[in-house]
Amino acid sequence: MNKVELLAPAGNLEKAKMAIDFNANAIYLGGKKYSLRARANNFSLDEIKEVISYAHKNKAKVYLVTNILCHNGMTKDFKPYIKQLMALKPDGFICADPYIMNVIHTNYPNVDIHVSTQQSICNSKSALWWHKSVGATRVVTAREVDFINLAKMTKALKNKMEVEYFVHGALCVGYSGHCMMSNNLSLRDANVGGCAHSCRWNWELKDKNGKLISKKFTMSTKDICHVCHLSKLIEAGIASFKVEGRMKSLHYIATICNNYSHALKDYYANRLNAKRIKMYENDLAKAANRDTSFAWFNGQPTQKQMLYRDVQKPLTQNFAFIVDKKVKGGYDIISKNFFTCNNTFEVFGKNHDLISNIKIISLYDVKEKMAVDRVNKPMYHYIIKTKAKLDIGDIGRITK
Numbered sequence: 001m002n003k004v005e006l007l008a009p010a011g012n013l014e015k016a017k018m019a020i021d022f023n024a025n026a027i028y029l030g031g032k033k034y035s036l037r038a039r040a041n042n043f044s045l046d047e048i049k050e051v052i053s054y055a056h057k058n059k060a061k062v063y064l065v066t067n068i069l070c071h072n073g074m075t076k077d078f079k080p081y082i083k084q085l086m087a088l089k090p091d092g093f094i095c096a097d098p099y100i101m102n103v104i105h106t107n108y109p110n111v112d113i114h115v116s117t118q119q120s121i122c123n124s125k126s127a128l129w130w131h132k133s134v135g136a137t138r139v140v141t142a143r144e145v146d147f148i149n150l151a152k153m154t155k156a157l158k159n160k161m162e163v164e165y166f167v168h169g170a171l172c173v174g175y176s177g178h179c180m181m182s183n184n185l186s187l188r189d190a191n192v193g194g195c196a197h198s199c200r201w202n203w204e205l206k207d208k209n210g211k212l213i214s215k216k217f218t219m220s221t222k223d224i225c226h227v228c229h230l231s232k233l234i235e236a237g238i239a240s241f242k243v244e245g246r247m248k249s250l251h252y253i254a255t256i257c258n259n260y261s262h263a264l265k266d267y268y269a270n271r272l273n274a275k276r277i278k279m280y281e282n283d284l285a286k287a288a289n290r291d292t293s294f295a296w297f298n299g300q301p302t303q304k305q306m307l308y309r310d311v312q313k314p315l316t317q318n319f320a321f322i323v324d325k326k327v328k329g330g331y332d333i334i335s336k337n338f339f340t341c342n343n344t345f346e347v348f349g350k351n352h353d354l355i356s357n358i359k360i361i362s363l364y365d366v367k368e369k370m371a372v373d374r375v376n377k378p379m380y381h382y383i384i385k386t387k388a389k390l391d392i393g394d395i396g397r398i399t400k
């Protein structure tokens with residue numbers, strides 16, 4: 001059995017490297033053009049070249065996202081742009097528009113084309129149509145596919161096309177992301193990358209008589225979390241586990257990649273049991289402020305999968321530091337948020353389980369060359385001394 005791919009989002013260069021450092025097998029990212037996440041920083045050609053080099057050195061893949069649905073004027077610049085991208089030697093492209101896929105397949109027939117979830121593919125026959133038409137090698141299923149039908153798809157596509165499935169992250173209230181709310185309400189077209197997330201706004205909800213029921217009504221769905229379903233998905237033949245979140249934080253990327261990569265290692269070592277799944281679920285909940293559900297996995301979602309009353313949890317600034325290197329007497333860290341020597345921490349890393357109840361014995365400001373009792377400057381170097389054994393790249397969180 002080929003090991004399943006963990007595919008992580010990359011909204012900028014730092015997040016791309018963080019995902020790879022935390023054991024993502026592949027990342028997906030958008031350039032400055034033709035990518036749906038127009039509000040993400042996205043990547044210049046030089047940055048794409050740098051991240052592909054970094055990924056390949058670490059035996060990871062990079063898929064470039066060219067997944068907008070082109071309006072007429074957008075077609076004229078695509079051929080010279082794709083020529084520039086191809087020179088950087090990416091591992092494949094994630095596409096939604098037939099024109100874009102046809103250009104890539106016609107001019108670069110050996111490059112992998114992955115059909116985006118924007119095409120709402122729910123059955124194997126639709127997937128095979130793209131395989132025959134433009135040589136697509138992988139299909140990213142519609143998020144509305146339940147597990148029973150997903151298993152049927154992978155069985156029918158075996159040895160013909162790979163299947164990629166979203167295991168974590170946000171969902172769209174529109175079918176497979178096809179939604180006109182943003183365009184109608186704010187003139188920002190979601191299908192070319194400008195979604196304003198209108199479904200997540202707080203709306204006034206009134207009854208038929210005009211009486212106000214709530215000022216915090218939303219039409220947004222809960223996020224998805226399928227760490228408890230990894231075994232079933234692997235055994236069903238899924239090739240790639242996709243994480244949503246090119247707009248999410250560095251802490252989100254590290255937390256999600258860390259937990260899913262550890263869970264996958266557990267599976268292949270025959271130790272992914274209920275206790276460890278619960279451990280991963282608890283830690284994944286620290287990555288974002290939205291509740292999670294199984295979405296369509298078990299069939300048609302119910303009201304329980306929606307955030308009708310804006311029940312988002314408050315975000316906490318608990319991302320404290322990243323271990324940059326080991327030094328004599330402790331660890332050189334890069335600060336992320338305010339903390340003091342009186343705080344208690346937990347640390348996670350790619351080489352070990354979560355370490356809890358960590359205390360800092362001493363703190364030293366590298367730039368000022370003096371001992372301090374608090375960190376009040378982000379992105380500065382400090383040296384911490386602790387009894388805990390840490391690794392380079394570990395991330396510390398404040399627990400109290």
